[in-house]
Amino acid sequence: MNVNIACLEGDGIGPEIMASAIEVLNTIAEIFYHQFTFSHNLFGGHAIDETGTALPNETLQNCLAADAVLLAAVGGPKWDHGVERPESGLLRLRKELNLFANIRPVDVYDELINYSPLKSDRVKDVSFVVVRELTGGIYFSEPRFHTENEATDTLSYSREEIERIVEYAFSLAKTRKGKLTSVDKANVLESSKLWRKIVNEMNKKHPEVEVEHVLVDAAAMEIIRNPRRFDVIVTENLFGDILSDEASMITGSLGMLPSASRSGNGPSLYEPIHGSAPDIAGLNKANPIAMLKSVSMMLRDFNLHEESKSIESAIVKTFNNGYLTSDLGGDTTTTEFTKHVNSYIEAFAVGGVNR
Ligand SMILES: NC(=O)c1ccc[n+]([C@@H]2O[C@H](COP(=O)([O-])OP(=O)(O)OC[C@H]3O[C@@H](n4cnc5c(N)ncnc54)[C@H](O)[C@@H]3O)[C@@H](O)[C@H]2O)c1
Ligand SMILES: CC(C)[C@H](C(=O)O)[C@@H](O)C(=O)O
Ligand SMILES: [Mg+2]
DSSP: OOOOOOOEEESHHHHHHHHHHHHHHHHHHHHHHHHEEEEEOOHHHHHHHHHHSSSSSHHHHHHSSSSSSEEOOHHHHOGSSSSSOOOHHHHHHHTTTTTTTEEEEEOOGGGGGGGSOOHHHHTTOOOEEEEEOOGGGGGTOOEEEEOOOOOOOEOOOHHHHHHHHHHHHHHHHTTTSSEEEEOOOOOOHHHHHHHHHHHHHHHHHEEEEEEEEEHHHHHHHHHHHOOOSSSSSEHHHHHHHHHHHHHHHHGGGGOOOOEEEEOOOEEEOOOOOOOOOOGGGGTTTOOOHHHHHHHHHHHHHHOHHHHHHHHHHHHHHHHHHTTEEEGGTTOOOHHHHHHHHHHHHHHHHHHEEEE
């Protein structure tokens, strides 16, 4: 299969985990006889330094023309106080590609349950997906401004925006355990009242899905108290951002959670949920698992299931053999971890595809 991938390595640990992803994709291409073509694009802080904008037009055009976009991370203290921020490039890109559905799976590996800061009996067998609305809500609504003495953000959603993300979540729940938790703040926010009403209306169309509504503050508590109760969580942009970082700790590290952002037509974007980790940038310490699992989600979307499985299984073999990056208490470097994943992918292919 030929796949044209627009790569945005960005800032901080971005280049290190992107290198890991490309190495693994090259191994997959060789073993499974695919042709992956990569374009390397300026994005984020580095793009600001070189062009004055976080999302240069050439980068946007390459993303629009690609089969998929692979993004590492953007941002860092160097750009925290500039007029243009790296993060604004990311928000523009999501909007331009209409990536309204951000899928963030939270799956606990049995082998790593002791690395979670939570007790192992709480985290065992946890598997849920956060479906985060990604192109609306408080991140994008107008008016939005600040002056010396006043600042305003607006949280607004149209019926259409709510319906399309909730429809996505219902469909996903049907392929899983059939339970949908809608997280809102309907005791306070007008947008949440409409959100909740629409979820209830749509439940009539999908009666086989069990729906519950949980207020976001209670949801934050439940993710720690009893994370096994969740199957699919659907929520507004900002709530989804916060809850997914929280949920990552169930798995042991923020460096574990991948994501896919989809529009339904046009290229999807695959990226870890974490940021550019400036505190460990350039030290070869970054955990590449979130990035590699994002690659695995991309391959699954192209129906390359065996290829996707080979990555997942190689990741498990790598940490089962004691290779853990420092966020999980180990001393394996990013490059060593990647080398082991590559060799297990090769072994997987010998035992599987070439059997
Ligand atoms: N999608 C993105 O590009 C994205 C996402 C989140 C934050 N950011 C940006 O990243 C910058 C830093 O933000 P932050 O420090 O709040 O969050 P962060 O996610 O970059 O880091 C938080 C903590 O988690 C650790 N961490 C994150 N990913 C890791 C990995 N793969 N391996 C090991 N440890 C990892 C970091 O070392 C740090 O201690 C900011 O500019 C922020 O806006 C970008
Ligand atoms: C960098 C930032 C704009 C971004 C977000 O808030 O969406 C990040 O935190 C994420 O989770 O992808
Ligand atoms: Mg975030």
